[in-house]
Amino acid sequence: MVAKTPFLERVEKALADEHLRGAVRYTAENLYMKRKAVMADLNALAVKGEAIGTFEELRARAQEIKLHTLAHLDGYLKQAAEQIRKNGGVVHWAKDAEEANRIVLEICKKRGARKLIKSKSMVTEEIHMNHALEAEGLEIVESDLGEYIIQLAKETPAHIVIPAIHKTRRQIADLFGAVAGHELETDTKTLAGFARATLRQKFMNADVGVTGANFVVAETGTICLVTNEGNGRLTTSVPPCQISLVGIEKLVPNLEDLAVMMGLLPRSATGQKITTYFNMITGPRRPGEPDGPEELHVIFLDNGRSNILATRYREVLTCIRCGACLNSCPVYRQLGGHAYGSIYPGPIGTVLTPLLQGFDQWDELLQACSLCGACAENCPLGIQLHKHIIHLRGELVRQGREHPLMRTALKAVHFAWTRPGVYRFVARSAHLGVKPFIRRRADGTEYLDNLPSIAAGWTNSRTMPAPARKPFHRRWAELQREEGAK
Amino acid sequence: MSAEQDFLARVAAQLGRSPEAAPPRFTPSRPLPDVGPKGAEALAERFQKELERINGVVHRVSDASQVAPTIVRILEEALGPARAGAAGNAGGTAEPNGAGATAVARWSDPVLDEYGIDQALEGAGYRVLAYRPGDDGRAFVEQVEKAPAGIVACDAAIAETGTLVMASSPNRGRTVSLLPPVLIAVLRKEDIVFDSVRVFRRLAQSPMASQVIFKSGPSRSSDIENDLTIGVHGPGALHVILL
Numbered sequence: 001m002v003a004k005t006p007f008l009e010r011v012e013k014a015l016a017d018e019h020l021r022g023a024v025r026y027t028a029e030n031l032y033m034k035r036k037a038v039m040a041d042l043n044a045l046a047v048k049g050e051a052i053g054t055f056e057e058l059r060a061r062a063q064e065i066k067l068h069t070l071a072h073l074d075g076y077l078k079q080a081a082e083q084i085r086k087n088g089g090v091v092h093w094a095k096d097a098e099e100a101n102r103i104v105l106e107i108c109k110k111r112g113a114r115k116l117i118k119s120k121s122m123v124t125e126e127i128h129m130n131h132a133l134e135a136e137g138l139e140i141v142e143s144d145l146g147e148y149i150i151q152l153a154k155e156t157p158a159h160i161v162i163p164a165i166h167k168t169r170r171q172i173a174d175l176f177g178a179v180a181g182h183e184l185e186t187d188t189k190t191l192a193g194f195a196r197a198t199l200r201q202k203f204m205n206a207d208v209g210v211t212g213a214n215f216v217v218a219e220t221g222t223i224c225l226v227t228n229e230g231n232g233r234l235t236t237s238v239p240p241c242q243i244s245l246v247g248i249e250k251l252v253p254n255l256e257d258l259a260v261m262m263g264l265l266p267r268s269a270t271g272q273k274i275t276t277y278f279n280m281i282t283g284p285r286r287p288g289e290p291d292g293p294e295e296l297h298v299i300f301l302d303n304g305r306s307n308i309l310a311t312r313y314r315e316v317l318t319c320i321r322c323g324a325c326l327n328s329c330p331v332y333r334q335l336g337g338h339a340y341g342s343i344y345p346g347p348i349g350t351v352l353t354p355l356l357q358g359f360d361q362w363d364e365l366l367q368a369c370s371l372c373g374a375c376a377e378n379c380p381l382g383i384q385l386h387k388h389i390i391h392l393r394g395e396l397v398r399q400g401r402e403h404p405l406m407r408t409a410l411k412a413v414h415f416a417w418t419r420p421g422v423y424r425f426v427a428r429s430a431h432l433g434v435k436p437f438i439r440r441r442a443d444g445t446e447y448l449d450n451l452p453s454i455a456a457g458w459t460n461s462r463t464m465p466a467p468a469r470k471p472f473h474r475r476w477a478e479l480q481r482e483e484g485a486k
Numbered sequence: 487m488s489a490e491q492d493f494l495a496r497v498a499a500q501l502g503r504s505p506e507a508a509p510p511r512f513t514p515s516r517p518l519p520d521v522g523p524k525g526a527e528a529l530a531e532r533f534q535k536e537l538e539r540i541n542g543v544v545h546r547v548s549d550a551s552q553v554a555p556t557i558v559r560i561l562e563e564a565l566g567p568a569r570a571g572a573a574g575n576a577g578g579t580a581e582p583n584g585a586g587a588t589a590v591a592r593w594s595d596p597v598l599d600e601y602g603i604d605q606a607l608e609g610a611g612y613r614v615l616a617y618r619p620g621d622d623g624r625a626f627v628e629q630v631e632k633a634p635a636g637i638v639a640c641d642a643a644i645a646e647t648g649t650l651v652m653a654s655s656p657n658r659g660r661t662v663s664l665l666p667p668v669l670i671a672v673l674r675k676e677d678i679v680f681d682s683v684r685v686f687r688r689l690a691q692s693p694m695a696s697q698v699i700f701k702s703g704p705s706r707s708s709d710i711e712n713d714l715t716i717g718v719h720g721p722g723a724l725h726v727i728l729l
Contacts, residue, residue, distance in 0.1 A: 074498040075509030093493040146709035230705040230720025237660040253512040274647040278700035288656035290623040309500040
């Protein structure tokens with residue numbers, strides 16, 4: 001028996017959870033189909049001269065924008081920082097998660113802030129900000145409806161765009177009921193109404209609003225937030241202090257570039273032409289304005305990103321976190337986000353997580369891929385995720401991290417396949433060698449089942465054709481002889 | 487400053503060079519094309535169609551004198567029962583326009599003054615809530631939070647997506663378009679452009695406001711079992727008076 005690793009345990013748990021799998025399948029398919037339809041619309045409009053480009057054209061332009069920015073990232077970061085300061089904001093630099101959390105805590109301490117409200121942000125998940133702040137006795141409340149549900153359930157998101165897809169309305173009503181102190185009806189209107197009223201009070205009483213950023217425009221120092229519910233706007237309009245945590249890869253040079261990025265992001269994420277809110281924040285509240293934060297802090301976070309710049313994986317940093325690769329991935333569709341164990345699941349998580357955090361915990365993630373390439377096809381930045389997965393697998397082998405049995409098996413294959421005599425012997429005797437595992441179908445064809453050891457992983461859920469009784473090289477030789485005899 | 491220099495030097499080192507003093511000018515391989523219909527009426531029709539697709543309501547009026555009556559009609563349709571209820575809960579009907587009257591928030595921007603909105607609202611029994619220079623900002627936000635509706639104007643609109651563009655300023659509080667459940671926006675036909683490229687280019691001409699929003703339809707979420715719900719955090723109803 002091969003011992004089960006934590007990853008395989010998570011996979012097994014996910015596969016056994018019929019409800020989770022049904023919800024993930026439905027959501028992923030729904031988003032996938034919506035995306036497909038809206039991209040077809042976009043292409044038709046572009047042909048009519050009613051859109052700035054087809055999907056392919058926007059994708060090429062977006063790649064150009066992001067790759068240019070990454071190639072000059074230090075210059076653009078400097079420009080953005082200077083602009084943010086000119087607008088009255090404060091800029092901080094965080095090398096890693098710990099530094100970022102410490103900066104947030106210091107800002108809160110200085111202001112005497114105890115209550116924080118947060119709009120949906122993957123980067124704050126990445127640095128486990130909630131955990132760090134709660135450990136210091138601060139209250140931090142998620143305001144995106146899905147994230148709020150997940151926070152009450154003390155879970156992690158199952159999808160990067162729709163975090164609570166795996167929760168039923170019954171479960172949500174129970175979670176909200178516990179907050180309300182009485183039972184709630186399970187209809188969407190009641191539940192959403194309860195969240196609106198509860199979170200509205202949290203917004204009104206919050207000392208600090210915390211956001212991530214979808215884009216930061218270097219020429220103006222503008223922070224851009226894309227939301228549908230309006231929580232991003234509330235977070236940046238009501239509390240007296242705003243903290244925005246920004247991964248350094250979020251920069252774009254100019255305002256005009258946003259037209260391209262926004263042409264792609266909502267369409268790729270939810271199949272919308274545009275989200276309800278696209279919010280651009282340039283500095284804190286100006287003199288004479290009635291609302292908006294009086295203090296604005298921007299924390300630029302590296303946390304492993306700059307290391308990727310120097311590698312062949314640089315284009316991974318162009319990711320805009322739309323989730324299109326998740327929705328198109330046959331592995332994600334079976335598992336959902338939890339099995340990955342990483343903050344970023346799906347194909348992008350499989351590539352990004354080991355790049356940001358090293359192979360140690362994450363080498364097995366790289367096996368959660370069939371190399372079909374659907375992710376790259378749907379990616380609005382055309383990131384070749386499946387190719388990166390192959391290269392990362394290669395690095396695993398170079399570092400000697402592959403499964404020992406796999407190493408032995410591949411060495412054996414290499415030995416046999418590079419020696420014609422051995423190869424012929426193996427091909428001839430293969431049928432005999434696996435005979436105990438050969439099953440015969442009604443139509444006479446044969447397949448392998450219940451293979452032992454690491455091969456079990458294959459035959460547990462698939463069938464594999466049995467080796468031929470007479471190998472091809474032998475049949476070929478016979479055929480040639482017959483042809484010659486004619 | 488040194489934390490910044492260290493940080494940038496590290497990024498530059500990964501790019502294999504010393505830090506840049508400033509980024510180069512980004513010149514894309516091709517300029518973004520000018521697309522879409524040009525005529526004001528064609529743009530207005532497209533805007534209306536797109537906004538209606540995402541649950542917004544468009545009220546077309548032919549001249550400025552109709553703006554205020556349309557606002558009153560929208561409010562009475564949307565809040566009619568709520569108003570009576572509020573008065574009932576307060577334990578009696580306060581005299582109109584007094585402290586007990588329903589307060590409707592609006593931008594104090596002079597753009598809205600010319601429509602005679604205040605007189606019409608007061609005539610219909612509402613109180614008008616607008617921020618004036620020197621008022622306490624926090625107190626204003628708290629009142630706006632209780633207002634059943636907010637009235638704003640628009641800097642621009644995007645026909646391609648049914649989007650309103652609004653920039654904040656001392657006269658244009660962010661929360662007026664955000665906290666009340668009903669949002670009424672007055673849009674002039676000539677302010678509609680076809681796509682966002684034109685808006686971004688215009689924004690790049692002058693310093694950015696502290697907050698510029700693109701708002702497309704009422705607030706929405708599909709976070710509960712993929713079931714679409716309207717009005718989670720922002721307004722649940724969006725009315726555009728198209729002049």
